[in-house]
Amino acid sequence: MFSNIRYVLLTATRDRLFIGLLLGILAAAYISSVLGSTAMLETAQMTLSFSAASARVIIMIGLIVFIGFHMRNAFDAREIDVLLSRPISRTSLVISYWLGFITVGTLLVIPTIIMIYFVGVLNMTGFMLWSLSLILECWLVVSIALFASLTVKSGVGTVLSSLAIYAISRMMGFFVATTKTGILFEAEQVNTGARWLMTAVSTVVPRLDFFAKSQWLIYGAKSYDDLMLFLLQSAVFIPLLLVASVIDFKRKQF
Amino acid sequence: MKKFWRNDGSEATWNLRHDRSMQAAVFALLLCLGGQGAFWAHSRGIMPEMGIVPAVPGDRTVRALSFGDEQAFFRLLALNIQNSGDTFGRFTALYKYDFNKLYHWFHLLDGLDNESNYLPSMATYYFSQSQNRDDVRYIVDYLDEYTEGRAKEKWWWVAQASYLASHKMKDDDRALALAERLRGVKGIPLWAQQLAAFEHEKRGEFGDALAIIQEILKDPSQYSQGELNFMKYFIDERLGKLDEVQGELKQIQAEKDKEKAEGKPDVTLPNGPPSDVGAAKAPGGA
Numbered sequence: 001m002f003s004n005i006r007y008v009l010l011t012a013t014r015d016r017l018f019i020g021l022l023l024g025i026l027a028a029a030y031i032s033s034v035l036g037s038t039a040m041l042e043t044a045q046m047t048l049s050f051s052a053a054s055a056r057v058i059i060m061i062g063l064i065v066f067i068g069f070h071m072r073n074a075f076d077a078r079e080i081d082v083l084l085s086r087p088i089s090r091t092s093l094v095i096s097y098w099l100g101f102i103t104v105g106t107l108l109v110i111p112t113i114i115m116i117y118f119v120g121v122l123n124m125t126g127f128m129l130w131s132l133s134l135i136l137e138c139w140l141v142v143s144i145a146l147f148a149s150l151t152v153k154s155g156v157g158t159v160l161s162s163l164a165i166y167a168i169s170r171m172m173g174f175f176v177a178t179t180k181t182g183i184l185f186e187a188e189q190v191n192t193g194a195r196w197l198m199t200a201v202s203t204v205v206p207r208l209d210f211f212a213k214s215q216w217l218i219y220g221a222k223s224y225d226d227l228m229l230f231l232l233q234s235a236v237f238i239p240l241l242l243v244a245s246v247i248d249f250k251r252k253q254f
Numbered sequence: 255m256k257k258f259w260r261n262d263g264s265e266a267t268w269n270l271r272h273d274r275s276m277q278a279a280v281f282a283l284l285l286c287l288g289g290q291g292a293f294w295a296h297s298r299g300i301m302p303e304m305g306i307v308p309a310v311p312g313d314r315t316v317r318a319l320s321f322g323d324e325q326a327f328f329r330l331l332a333l334n335i336q337n338s339g340d341t342f343g344r345f346t347a348l349y350k351y352d353f354n355k356l357y358h359w360f361h362l363l364d365g366l367d368n369e370s371n372y373l374p375s376m377a378t379y380y381f382s383q384s385q386n387r388d389d390v391r392y393i394v395d396y397l398d399e400y401t402e403g404r405a406k407e408k409w410w411w412v413a414q415a416s417y418l419a420s421h422k423m424k425d426d427d428r429a430l431a432l433a434e435r436l437r438g439v440k441g442i443p444l445w446a447q448q449l450a451a452f453e454h455e456k457r458g459e460f461g462d463a464l465a466i467i468q469e470i471l472k473d474p475s476q477y478s479q480g481e482l483n484f485m486k487y488f489i490d491e492r493l494g495k496l497d498e499v500q501g502e503l504k505q506i507q508a509e510k511d512k513e514k515a516e517g518k519p520d521v522t523l524p525n526g527p528p529s530d531v532g533a534a535k536a537p538g539g540a
Contacts, residue, residue: 039333041375041532046329053326170322178314209322218325219369 001096004083008100009107011070021062021108028054029115044120049214051119052130055112056212059138060166063105064145068158071097071149081254094246098146105138116217126216129227136234137211141166143241144206150245150252168201169208176202206237306339306346307355313365320366328366335359336376348384353392356381360396371411374400375532378414382422390422398432405435409442410531416449420456429453437466443525444470444481451488460493468499474506478521482510 012018029051036047074080083093113131121127145162152158168175178184179198185191210229221227270276311319320327335356339346360373374397382393397415401408412435420429433449436442447470454463467485470477477485486503490496496503514520527533 035333038337039329039372040336040380042370042372042530045370045372046333049326049329053323056323167321171318173322174314174318174320177317212323213325214323214329215325215367 001088001092001099004093004096005100005103008070008097009103012066012104015066015070017062017066017104018107021058022111024058024062025055025112025115028058029119033119044122045218048116048119048122048217052116052212052214052217055116056134056137059105059108059112059134060141061163062108063101063138063141064162064166065159066104067101067142067145068149068162069155071146072155072158084254090250091246094146094150094242094249098142098242098245101142101146102139105142106135109135109138122218123216123220126218126220129221130212130214130216132227133211133213133216133230136230137208140206140208140211140234140238140241143238143245144169147241147245147248150249165205166208169206171209172202172205172207173209206233304342304344306350307352307359308334308338310355310358310362313362316362316366324366328363328370329372331359331366332363332370332372332376335363336380348381349386349389351381351384351389353381353384353386353389357392357396361399364400368400371531374408374411374414378411378418379532382418387422387424390418394419394423394425394428394432401435406439406441409436409439409446410527410533412436413446413449416453420453426453426457430457438469440473440476443523444477445525448488455488455492460495464489464493464495464498467493468502471499471502471506474509475521476523478523479510479514481521481523482506 032050032054033047035050036043036045039046080093084090088096109131113134116130117127141162144165145158148162148165149158152161175198179191179195183191184194207229210226210233213226216226316327316331317324339351356377360377363373377393377396382390384390394415397411397418401412401415405412412432416429416432416436419425419432423429430450430453433453436446437450439447448466451463451466454460454466467489471485474482482503486496489499489503526535
């Protein structure tokens with residue numbers, strides 16, 4: 001298991017994932033500080049929210065692309081077959097991949113948190129909340145991408161489907177709120193249908209809009225609910241995706 | 255058959271010049287380049303439409319596009335509004351701006367973050383400088399709604415709205431109505447609490463102005479000797495009503511003198527703007 005985690009880390013280093021993404025995050029932070037400095041007021045808040053949001057997007061997209069193509073390559077180069085010929089269960093293999101990818105993700109998130117600290121902390125509690133939620137968001141995105149890579153048969157398909165789930169997850173709160181108003185469409189039946197559909201979709205799509213909110217960095221958290229919501233969402237959804245990935249992988253024929 | 259290959263010493267070289275298909279491709283390339291040149295000549299005068307204030311999107315659109323991080327999107331859009339009209343090397347005079355659109359932008363962005371002082375500062379310090387006096391109405395309307403129900407927290411913007419209504423719009427009724435919002439709000443600078451009194455004085459309503467000052471005088475723990483001196487001057491010199499409150503003032507002065515004799519420190523209250531509203535500070539930070 002540990003050799004596989006090490007292998008994922010080596011691949012990430014070989015593919016210059018760490019250097020590439022960290023340089024991207026630094027460049028985004030620099031651009032954010034330039035943009036922020038042009039604001040007539042609240043320049044620190046501007047820089048902080050732009051840096052935090054851009055760093056989050058860079059990490060998540062980077063991880064999705066890396067996982068998508070790493071796993072596709074492992075299937076195409078028969079690495080998975082070789083690994084399965086060893087005395088390792090399919091469950092252990094999936095978990096070792098997940099551990100490897102979350103290690104990569106965490107190694108990307110930690111420097112980002114340190115960078116945001118140096119950009120300027122305006123609210124320490126909010127900063128800690130944001131940092132924790134960024135790590136958990138990263139783990140959740142790793143789980144989504146790993147699940148997609150095991151179920152979708154192409155690298156591009158994995159990346160696109162993971163990005164779509166990520167975008168929908170970040171917008172899920174908006175979708176639920178909009179359909180609940182019941183005024184989206186003229187026909188009442190269509191509104192009811194949309195509400196049911198969205199309720200059904202929302203039961204299986206995580207609420208990533210509870211994670212890594214820039215407003216925490218500026219104003220702090222409103223209540224403990226902010227913390228509880230993303231902790232609970234992670235505690236429920238990461239194991240759910242892992243179990244689904246394991247079940248799918250166990251059914252695969254090689 | 256045409257010879258496409260030519261021996262050039264020991265090495266066989268592809269003679270592209272005599273290749274019919276290559277000739278056709280080069281001809282097509284030149285034709286396309288000519289077409290692009292003609293298109294450039296036709297389109298070089300057509301410029302992208304660079305509006306001043308962008309169209310205001312719907313509230314739902316903005317929330318959807320924020321992808322769950324409304325704060326970051328708020329900052330991005332607010333910066334966009336700050337720079338509107340001054341992009342691509344342009345500088346646009348404020349009277350050319352559509353203030354109705356700006357007003358709706360401010361409202362829309364308040365829905366994403368109404369704690370930030372960014373929008374009211376932009377509205378007050380920048381957009382209110384429009385050469386067109388009627389435009390200021392939108393700014394005052396916005397500040398009025400922004401501060402609704404939170405006069406203590408956002409007193410600076412109430413005072414700014416009152417100032418703009420009085421000095422830019424020349425609408426004393428509006429200025430008074432806004433200043434009245436700060437009447438009796440404890441914990442804010444005394445001049446802001448007295449703003450309505452100054453408006454009443456301007457309108458010649460000296461009795462109403464005196465009533466506001468008397469309300470403030472009732473609580474000496476809220477003002478210093480310096481403020482008391484000012485209120486005495488205001489009542490005497492500007493309202494001409496010193497006789498009506500002579501006794502009251504003497505009693506307050508005696509209390510202040512007694513406290514001073516006992517060595518109690520004088521009341522010190524913040525007099526300047528809050529630290530986060532981007533207002534200029536006097537030397538020494540006051």
